[in-house]
Amino acid sequence: MNKKKLVMIGNGMAGVRTIEEILKANPDEFEIKIFGKEPHPNYNRIKLSTLLQGDTSFDDIIMNPLKWYEENSIQLYMGETAIKIDTDKKIIVTDQGRTVEYDELIIATGSDSFILPIPGADKQGVTGFRDIHDCEMMINVSRTYKKAAVIGGGLLGLEAARGLLNLGMEVNIVHLMPDLMERQLDPTASSMLKKELEAQGMNFLMEKQTVEILGDERVTGLRFKDGSEVEADLVVMAIGIKANAEIARQSGVYVNRGIVVNDFMETNVANIYAVGECAEHREIVYGLVAPLYEQARVLANRLCGKETAPYEGSVTGTGLKVSGVDLFSAGEILDDASTKSIKVHNEFDGVYKKIVIRDNRIVGIVLYGDTKDSTKLFRMLMKKEDVSGMTSVAILQSENSGDEESNIASMPNDELVCGCNGVTKGTIVEAIKTQGLTTVDQISGCTNAGRSCGRCKPLVGKILAHTLGDSFDSDLQKTSLCSCTSLTRDEVVEEIKAKGLTNIKEVMYVLDWKNEEGCTKCRPALNYYLGMIYMDGYKEDRDSRLVNEKMHANIQKDGTYSVVPRMYGGVTNAQDLKKIAEVAEKYDVPLVKLTGGQRIGLFGVKKEDLPQMWEELGMPSGYAYGKTLRTVKTCVGAQFCRYGTQDSMALGIELEKKFERIDTPHKVKMGVSACPRNCAEAGIKDIGFVGIDGGWEIYVAGNGGVDLRAGELLCTVKTQEDVMEMTGAYLQYYRETASYLERTSKWLDRLGLEHIQKVLANEETRKALNERMDKTLQRYNEPWNEAIQSKDIQQKYYPKENTFVGSDSK
Amino acid sequence: MIQTATRVAVAKYDDLAIRAGYAVKLEDQEIVLFKLTTGEVRAIENRSPHPKGNRLAEGLVSGEYVFCPLYDWKISLIDGKVQAPDKGQVKTFEVEIADGNVYLVF
Numbered sequence: 001m002n003k004k005k006l007v008m009i010g011n012g013m014a015g016v017r018t019i020e021e022i023l024k025a026n027p028d029e030f031e032i033k034i035f036g037k038e039p040h041p042n043y044n045r046i047k048l049s050t051l052l053q054g055d056t057s058f059d060d061i062i063m064n065p066l067k068w069y070e071e072n073s074i075q076l077y078m079g080e081t082a083i084k085i086d087t088d089k090k091i092i093v094t095d096q097g098r099t100v101e102y103d104e105l106i107i108a109t110g111s112d113s114f115i116l117p118i119p120g121a122d123k124q125g126v127t128g129f130r131d132i133h134d135c136e137m138m139i140n141v142s143r144t145y146k147k148a149a150v151i152g153g154g155l156l157g158l159e160a161a162r163g164l165l166n167l168g169m170e171v172n173i174v175h176l177m178p179d180l181m182e183r184q185l186d187p188t189a190s191s192m193l194k195k196e197l198e199a200q201g202m203n204f205l206m207e208k209q210t211v212e213i214l215g216d217e218r219v220t221g222l223r224f225k226d227g228s229e230v231e232a233d234l235v236v237m238a239i240g241i242k243a244n245a246e247i248a249r250q251s252g253v254y255v256n257r258g259i260v261v262n263d264f265m266e267t268n269v270a271n272i273y274a275v276g277e278c279a280e281h282r283e284i285v286y287g288l289v290a291p292l293y294e295q296a297r298v299l300a301n302r303l304c305g306k307e308t309a310p311y312e313g314s315v316t317g318t319g320l321k322v323s324g325v326d327l328f329s330a331g332e333i334l335d336d337a338s339t340k341s342i343k344v345h346n347e348f349d350g351v352y353k354k355i356v357i358r359d360n361r362i363v364g365i366v367l368y369g370d371t372k373d374s375t376k377l378f379r380m381l382m383k384k385e386d387v388s389g390m391t392s393v394a395i396l397q398s399e400n401s402g403d404e405e406s407n408i409a410s411m412p413n414d415e416l417v418c419g420c421n422g423v424t425k426g427t428i429v430e431a432i433k434t435q436g437l438t439t440v441d442q443i444s445g446c447t448n449a450g451r452s453c454g455r456c457k458p459l460v461g462k463i464l465a466h467t468l469g470d471s472f473d474s475d476l477q478k479t480s481l482c483s484c485t486s487l488t489r490d491e492v493v494e495e496i497k498a499k500g501l502t503n504i505k506e507v508m509y510v511l512d513w514k515n516e517e518g519c520t521k522c523r524p525a526l527n528y529y530l531g532m533i534y535m536d537g538y539k540e541d542r543d544s545r546l547v548n549e550k551m552h553a554n555i556q557k558d559g560t561y562s563v564v565p566r567m568y569g570g571v572t573n574a575q576d577l578k579k580i581a582e583v584a585e586k587y588d589v590p591l592v593k594l595t596g597g598q599r600i601g602l603f604g605v606k607k608e609d610l611p612q613m614w615e616e617l618g619m620p621s622g623y624a625y626g627k628t629l630r631t632v633k634t635c636v637g638a639q640f641c642r643y644g645t646q647d648s649m650a651l652g653i654e655l656e657k658k659f660e661r662i663d664t665p666h667k668v669k670m671g672v673s674a675c676p677r678n679c680a681e682a683g684i685k686d687i688g689f690v691g692i693d694g695g696w697e698i699y700v701a702g703n704g705g706v707d708l709r710a711g712e713l714l715c716t717v718k719t720q721e722d723v724m725e726m727t728g729a730y731l732q733y734y735r736e737t738a739s740y741l742e743r744t745s746k747w748l749d750r751l752g753l754e755h756i757q758k759v760l761a762n763e764e765t766r767k768a769l770n771e772r773m774d775k776t777l778q779r780y781n782e783p784w785n786e787a788i789q790s791k792d793i794q795q796k797y798y799p800k801e802n803t804f805v806g807s808d809s810k
Numbered sequence: 811m812i813q814t815a816t817r818v819a820v821a822k823y824d825d826l827a828i829r830a831g832y833a834v835k836l837e838d839q840e841i842v843l844f845k846l847t848t849g850e851v852r853a854i855e856n857r858s859p860h861p862k863g864n865r866l867a868e869g870l871v872s873g874e875y876v877f878c879p880l881y882d883w884k885i886s887l888i889d890g891k892v893q894a895p896d897k898g899q900v901k902t903f904e905v906e907i908a909d910g911n912v913y914l915v916f
């Protein structure tokens with residue numbers, strides 16, 4: 001069979017989606033060739049914001065890797081631009097002089113950033129925000145320059161600004177209008193947004209019209225119409241996009257603002273179609289993927305000769321991908337004479353909701369600060385539901401105010417879950433059931449939900465959990481240690497004790513490990529459990545520790561290490577400071593920095609210099625790398641401070657001296673403040689102590705890391721001895737019952753504060769726990785000193801790299 | 811054209827510790843030797859193919875694999891292939907052991 005030749009110009013999101021839909025509908029109908037100007041396979045352009053903000057990598061945003069093209073026998077011409085279409089001969093010509101025949105031609109060239117036609121717009125350092133190249137350029141500039149100006153306070157501009165802040169630049173945002181995102185937000189929501197972004201560090205220059213870009217070769221600043229100026233080493237233009245339709249125009253295809261298409265994405269020329277941001281449908285050019293993907297489906301069906309409903313245009317809903325900002329907007333956002341709106345403005349919580357209604361139907365939505373109801377409201381808008389029977393409270397209050405489980409259960413099947421890809425709850429549930437899916441990624445693969453902006457992924461996850469019901473839950477509960485075994489943490493610990501297994505090799509052998517020598521998950525975990533069980537007898541396996549603990553130093557991105565000596569309670573003296581200074585100078589240490597844990601870090605040290613530096617410092621390791629006690633942060637306390645009620649430094653030093661080096665499931669941090677002003681932030685430490693008149697409050701399970709959590713009061717005690725006793729018992733109980741890599745905050749949430757309080761209330765139990773703790777503490781040696789003393793350790797872990805030049809022939 | 815193999819002595823067999831990396835530099839190639847639990851010695855390029863990867867010498871060795879110390883990619887010491895779900899490959903080098911010396915063969 002002779003296949004029809006399908007050629008596509010443009011290798012972007014809308015175009016490639018069209019091809020995916022064609023392959024689904026009729027995989028064998030066409031011989032497909034794609035031309036893409038960018039030197040990349042199809043990637044998720046939406047995620048450029050996330051990429052710039054440093055939250056994802058380039059590899060993660062590739063949507064169709066080269067292998068996909070290969071597997072589907074698609075010929076991809078990457079980095080090749082189509083420059084001409086000969087509609088009579090039905091051929092296209094590329095910038096590399098290639099001519100290719102087509103039977104059907106799709107134009108999916110997207111758009112370009114609109115660049116203001118003002119003097120200086122061509123200077124170095126001026127860019128749009130559209131593709132990977134633009135992002136790379138911004139990232140590069142941020143390494144040497146500090147001042148950025150973003151022209152345009154819309155979606156793109158604000159996302160770019162957030163990215164530039166994350167890259168360490170100072171950012172001015174220049175906006176022509178009095179309100180940010182004025183096309184998506186009303187003035188109230190807009191001013192809430194502005195306040196939040198200002199708090200994040202953005203500076204706004206409102207109602208400024210840029211008339212000139214200053215500088216010689218490189219940009220140095222902007223001049224505005226009112227004569228004022230601002231400095232800038234980088235200018236990002238984010239004022240809008242311009243459909244990329246030149247090639248169509250020159251070839252006689254009718255172009256208005258975009259390439260004009262009918263309801264089946266056909267242009268005025270036979271066999272030529274347009275889809276995506278380059279297309280204009282009923283006088284609208286869309287700039288979001290949801291409508292473009294609808295277009296893609298219609299066009300694919302058309303090309304495959306399948307019956308299809310026409311594309312009749314879309315209403316779009318948008319959010320902003322800036323962390324800390326939660327907003328949603330859809331439809332008409334401003335009132336006119338024919339509309340009435342419901343508004344709720346809770347200034348205290350920073351929540352604003354506005355629903356615009358015409359003829360008893362929702363026609364517009366603005367949500368700021370709380371967007372939980374967006375899917376429900378958007379569905380009502382799309383389906384033009386009559387809301388006359390509902391009270392305003394009912395409209396605004398989601399059925400989602402109950403518990404999670406019943407929310408998902410009561411969610412109608414036709415409710416849109418993934419706005420970008422038009423995927424409903426029903427579609428997801430069906431895919432899970434019929435195809436036996438068990439992960440969110442699999443659902444994305446089958447239904448496309450979550451494949452674009454990713455906002456819907458948490459909801460998809462909940463639907464998955466709900467649909468799988470018990471099988472999902474029980475799976476979660478019985479998580480095995482790692483993929484090398486099917487046993488759980490508790491089962492492994494029980495087996496070790498019951499069978500008297502004494503080393504990692506034995507555990508793996510007797511318990512039938514699938515990988516003979518385990519992996520990076522189970523080796524360190526087993527090493528910990530064995531050490532916890534055999535308090536004094538266990539000889540630890542250094543090679544089963546992850547790199548930082550194995551090396552007794554933190555590895556850094558370039559393979560160098562950091563050295564952080566102990567500084568008990570954050571207290572130091574002139575002599576130690578001198579030693580640190582001398583070592584830093586002698587070894588040419590690139591960075592000397594005060595750490596967040598109240599001590600001094602030397603960063604960028606070469607591996608082979610470590611032992612020598614440790615020796616010259618003559619201080620113990622601060623274990624800044626260890627699953628053990630890190631620092632005990634103290635405030636100055638009663639010795640100096642007028643508010644201090646207790647000697648916080650003394651307690652901090654005693655705690656740090658006693659518990660340093662003890663292996664724990666995850667790192668443990670402590671803080672001691674001498675009064676409730678809490679200058680040592682004891683409320684966000686694994687264990688925190690707050691001095692009060694006549695005693696100490698002990699707070700536990702605080703965390704200042706990924707899941708910020710305030711500590712909870714475990715108990716109040718009278719003396720410093722009481723503190724030491726309670727802390728020893730608490731820590732030992734954590735050591736014995738937590739999973740490896742489970743921080744105290746998660747552990748306490750799992751066991752419950754009350755349970756732990758009950759256990760520790762018993763004096764006998766506390767005594768036994770403390771005995772086991774003390775016994776364990778005796779087995780440790782100072783590791784830096786050990787390395788200095790041992791030639792073997794130096795040779796094995798800190799060797800100099802050997803260079804060879806000579807060779808002998810054989 | 812006649813191909814001649816060259817070999818370079820890079821370490822004493824007994825100096826290599828089991829399951830520890832031993833980095834060597836040959837001209838401008840960075841190579842790392844690993845002695846497996848079986849006593850075999852394997853040599854691969856001393857750089858993880860992870861986009862931000864760096865030296866592999868300090869990685870954890872398990873069987874015939876090494877885990878990249880910075881990003882935990884699992885890399886075969888036999889053919890240099892990165893194990894799924896990650897992708898990539900490092901160069902491998904032929905090793906010969908004779909008279910207590912470890913040679914790299916080219």
Ligand code: SRM
Nearest residue numbers: 554556562594595596597599624630703704705706707743
């Ligand atoms: C050096 C230091 C940053 C600084 O310049 O100040 C630091 C550096 C690192 N932190 Fe941290 N953290 C440092 C204080 C903190 C703090 C603040 C504090 O301790 O008061 C926190 C939040 C508080 C907390 O832990 O509750 C903190 C939360 C984290 C986390 C998130 C932990 C969590 O449970 O959410 C990680 C990741 C991890 O441990 O898995 C982390 C991991 C890391 C690592 C070890 C990442 C790694 O594995 O390579 C960093 C090593 C960098 C290097 O090149 O050596 N670092 N890190 C601080 C060392 C303090 C010290 O003297 O020991």
Ligand SMILES: Cc1cc2nc3c(=O)[nH]c(=O)nc-3n(C[C@H](O)[C@H](O)[C@H](O)COP(=O)(O)OP(=O)(O)OC[C@H]3O[C@@H](n4cnc5c(N)ncnc54)[C@H](O)[C@@H]3O)c2cc1C
Nearest residue numbers: 010012013014036037045081082109110276277287288289
């Ligand atoms: C930073 C950023 C954030 C965004 N965030 C969101 C969001 O949160 N939600 C959302 O829905 N949308 C978002 N968008 C918009 C979304 O990315 C676009 O709507 C979508 O990519 C358009 O798809 P397209 O295929 O029409 O165009 P594109 O994806 O731009 O693809 C067109 C491709 O054609 C190539 N091309 C052009 N001319 C030629 C030629 N002559 N020959 C060969 N190749 C050519 C181009 O180089 C380009 O690779 C965002 C866009 C950006 C830039």
Ligand code: SF4
Nearest residue numbers: 635641644674675679
């Ligand atoms: S916590 Fe209290 S005692 Fe300590 S420094 Fe602050 S105010 Fe002073």
Ligand code: FES
Nearest residue numbers: 418420452453454
């Ligand atoms: S809503 Fe954007 S990917 Fe689902």
